[in-house]
Amino acid sequence: MIATDKDRAGRGVTAYGVGRSFGSKTVLDHLDLHVPAGQFVAIVGRSGCGKSTLLRLVVGLDKPSAGRIVLDDAADIGTTTRIMFQEPRLLPWARVLANVAVGLDPRGDADQRRALAQQALHEVGLGDRAGDWPAVLSGGQKQRVALARALVSRPRLLAFDEPLGALDALTRIEMQRLIETVWRDQGFTAILVTHDVAEAVALADRVLVIEDGRIALDLDVDAPRPRRHGDPHLAALEGRILDHLLGDDDAAAPSSRAA
Amino acid sequence: MSRIAGLVPRNGAGWILPLALVVVWEAASRLGGLPATVLPAPSDVLAAAWRLLRSGELTANIGVSGLRAISGFVVGGGIGLALGLANGLSSLSEKLTDTTLQMVRNVPHLALIPLVILWFGIEEQAKLFLVALGVFFPMYINTLLGIRSVDPQLVEMGRAYGMGRWALFRHVILPAALPSVFVGLRYGLGIMWLTLIVAETISASSGIGYMAMQAREFLQVDVVVLSIVIYALLGKLADSVARQLERLSLQWHPAFQTA
Numbered sequence: 001m002i003a004t005d006k007d008r009a010g011r012g013v014t015a016y017g018v019g020r021s022f023g024s025k026t027v028l029d030h031l032d033l034h035v036p037a038g039q040f041v042a043i044v045g046r047s048g049c050g051k052s053t054l055l056r057l058v059v060g061l062d063k064p065s066a067g068r069i070v071l072d073d074a075a076d077i078g079t080t081t082r083i084m085f086q087e088p089r090l091l092p093w094a095r096v097l098a099n100v101a102v103g104l105d106p107r108g109d110a111d112q113r114r115a116l117a118q119q120a121l122h123e124v125g126l127g128d129r130a131g132d133w134p135a136v137l138s139g140g141q142k143q144r145v146a147l148a149r150a151l152v153s154r155p156r157l158l159a160f161d162e163p164l165g166a167l168d169a170l171t172r173i174e175m176q177r178l179i180e181t182v183w184r185d186q187g188f189t190a191i192l193v194t195h196d197v198a199e200a201v202a203l204a205d206r207v208l209v210i211e212d213g214r215i216a217l218d219l220d221v222d223a224p225r226p227r228r229h230g231d232p233h234l235a236a237l238e239g240r241i242l243d244h245l246l247g248d249d250d251a252a253a254p255s256s257r258a259a
Numbered sequence: 260m261s262r263i264a265g266l267v268p269r270n271g272a273g274w275i276l277p278l279a280l281v282v283v284w285e286a287a288s289r290l291g292g293l294p295a296t297v298l299p300a301p302s303d304v305l306a307a308a309w310r311l312l313r314s315g316e317l318t319a320n321i322g323v324s325g326l327r328a329i330s331g332f333v334v335g336g337g338i339g340l341a342l343g344l345a346n347g348l349s350s351l352s353e354k355l356t357d358t359t360l361q362m363v364r365n366v367p368h369l370a371l372i373p374l375v376i377l378w379f380g381i382e383e384q385a386k387l388f389l390v391a392l393g394v395f396f397p398m399y400i401n402t403l404l405g406i407r408s409v410d411p412q413l414v415e416m417g418r419a420y421g422m423g424r425w426a427l428f429r430h431v432i433l434p435a436a437l438p439s440v441f442v443g444l445r446y447g448l449g450i451m452w453l454t455l456i457v458a459e460t461i462s463a464s465s466g467i468g469y470m471a472m473q474a475r476e477f478l479q480v481d482v483v484v485l486s487i488v489i490y491a492l493l494g495k496l497a498d499s500v501a502r503q504l505e506r507l508s509l510q511w512h513p514a515f516q517t518a
Contacts, residue, residue, distance in 0.1 A: 061418070091430065092511055092512070093437075102430070
């Protein structure tokens with residue numbers, strides 16, 4: 001199977017007036033969003049702001065209560081989108097290679113599946129760990145295997161649900177670089193949900209801040225790649241986003257301090 | 260100490276204590292401290308075993324008891340496994356049957372012996388029924404527990420990666436439930452022998468329990484002791500087989516990984 005440029009291109013996604021409520025609690029409220037093909041978008045916001053809910057709607061793990069989400073020229077989102085979770089979620093009873101092959105169509109030829117899985121493992125730098133059990137891997141290595149599992153089917157849209165949140169600082173920077181590299185190589189559309197504003201500006205073309213179920217801030221990050229940690233332009237952007245996120249707190253602080 | 264440990268073969272340490280007991284027992288009998296009418300010497304028990312082996316009585320009785328144990332276990336364990344799986348996977352099936360099963364579980368199955376004798380006499384069905392009933396519950400409860408405790412995050416991952424119902428069962432739910440199923444299996448094996456001993460002692464015309472009761476009538480204490488030893492050895496054998504199976508199918512489990 002030879003991938004043409006069109007096959008490898010990312011797939012854009014558009015949300016039209018999307019709402020999602022759980023019981024009486026409204027998490028997303030008439031949210032409109034267009035992510036063009038191949039863009040790297042980061043979504044930040046406070047805990048419970050609905051950013052993970054939006055991501056789950058995009059990959060079809062959940063259904064919107066109002067509005068709709070449309071992928072560019074795709075009827076079936078199952079084969080073109082993949083999600084990477086905060087936890088690796090590897091099957092402990094399957095060896096590393098078999099865990100990566102979970103990302104492939106089970107009806108495919110066994111030899112070809114093995115070859116594709118091995119190649120994906122190689123891409124994440126774990127080509128020599130194919131025969132290991134997940135239990136013997138470190139946290140960062142497990143998350144690499146999960147990345148290989150997400151990549152192996154060559155998705156056109158890859159959703160990241162805080163996949164680096166549980167990693168130590170150095171491993172996290174390594175993973176950020178890895179994700180950026182594969183994104184540049186493969187050109188999929190990437191949507192990253194994160195708590196870490198520095199991570200968002202380091203990786204993304206565009207940062208969205210979600211507040212009260214809506215997009216409160218939509219910023220382009222136009223710094224050239226590869227980006228350096230500690231770049232003053234990125235730091236200024238990070239400061240702006242943080243100010244926005246903390247803005248409500250600053251207003252409320254004096255009264256609470258008086259009390 | 261390590262020198263002694265080095266002399267015994269691997270996994271042989273568990274046999275040191277039983278062997279020492281046998282030596283002390285033999286010595287006590289030879290020195291006249293232990294009358295043969297209370298407890299015959301191990302050598303006398305061995306002689307009885309040889310005698311019964313040559314007459315063919317021993318093999319025939321072991322064969323009969325073994326067949327009862329295995330068939331009862333297969334029937335009861337099979338139904339327990341099937342119902343455990345059904346009730347773990349389908350809430351409709353659980354609603355229909357679980358209450359009834361929990362009520363029946365609280366009746367000790369050995370309390371049914373008078374009823375079983377009325378129903379089946381002392382024929383083979385009586386033993387099969389009792390063993391099957393005894394083995395059923397540990398298999399049922401542990402299988403159900405195993406399926407209940409499957410990590411929902413793995414199930415969600417499976418769904419997100421396009422697994423159908425069968426693939427989800429085969430690759431996620433069943434392997435996750437397997438350790439618990441093995442607990443039920445080993446528990447069931449213990450109950451299998453217990454039930455069989457009681458059933459054969461009370462009502463039988465063949466088998467090891469019957470052999471022991473006959474010997475009691477003729478005051479052949481050596482044969483009575485031999486029967487008890489055979490039960491112990493068969494129980495140990497069944498447990499070893501189960502552990503071997505467990506080891507083979509739970510290689511991935513950290514508890515079974517040998518460095």
